[in-house]
Amino acid sequence: MLSFDAPSLPSPLAVRECTRPRFDGNLRMLGDWLGELRAGGVRQAGPGLILALENLRKTEISAGRRLAILSALKVPLLKTCAGLPKPRRPGVRVAPRHGVTLEQHLYRLMFLNLNQALRQLDQERLLPSRPQQRRREWAIRNLFRFANRQVRYAVHWSTPLPENTWRGIHELHVYLRMRRPILAGSNSGPEVPLSWIDPELEYKKLLLFGLAARLREALVRDEDFLDELEDRAVQILLEDPHRMLGRLRLFLVDISEDAPPHQRMEPLDVTFCGWVLQLPQALVHQLEDEDLELGPMDSRALNWPSRLDFNEVARDRYIW
DSSP states (O other), rough: OEEESSSSSOOOHHHHTTOOOSSSSOOOHHHHHHHHHHTOOOOHHHHHHHHHHHHHHHHOOOOOHHHHHHHHHHHHHHHHHHHSOOOOOTTTTOOOOEEHHHHHHHHHHHHHHHHHHHHHHHHHOOOHHHHHHHHHHHHHHHHHHHHHHHHHHHHHHHOOOOOOOOHHHHHHHHHHHHHHHHHHTTSSSOOOOOOOHHHHHHHHHHHHHHHHHHHHHHGGGGGHHHHHHHHHHHTOOOOOOOGGOSSSSSEETTTTSSSSOEESSSOOOSSOOEEEEOOHHHHHHHOOOOTOOOOOOOOOGGGGOOOOOTTSSSSOOOOO
């Protein structure tokens, strides 16, 4: 169920009139449409972007054009999400909500479109050229960014995640691992390194955040823990479950489930499709010790500007 905390929504006719971007023409036309959408304010921009992203998934275009369109939509989408009403005030504990918000729906659709574009790009050319590799890097980087936004939003605002969010994250990691040997065996020259990101490290960061939120939510609101999340994730190993049979108190990642890692207290007596998280002992202690003192709560990593401003220059632009 989609919920939207706003006094009123635009009429269906107004939404239809502002949600007809063409994806097969000049990208300047898409920019004109975005300008018209901005003029309608955040209540019109949100539903308009949702319909645009849903239509984009159904449109048959090349992977390169799909990524160019997503690049053009990214900043307006983020600005729209910054201006959308939030479910509650930060720091106020309330009962979990029963539906996903418009902002969550936008993040989810962006993730799905990026995932579609990445796989289409790989299908169009098994061994990418350097320009295609740059496009691929952009897609991967933003896939993890929007996955991170989905997971953190749900924790911060006490809302459920859209269905298949975690399953999509697991499948993305498996897909990237499977593609690694193919890229390494390219005959078109050495593989272009992912200089800005380590996909496996990004996956581990999400796993650690999800595990901490599941076992001890106060940790993911702690400033020190968030600051050290990447350093801690570097130390995590993804072990084959076959090697861990018979061991107690394990942290399991079942990639067939739509869920973050969980802790199994009993001995592991069966294998499964996924991994066992090998964590440093100090981190295990931090996750399990309810009496461990934490620093002051900090929500800065989850706060965004409240104004809708499409004119701000984006630092992360798509490079052709």
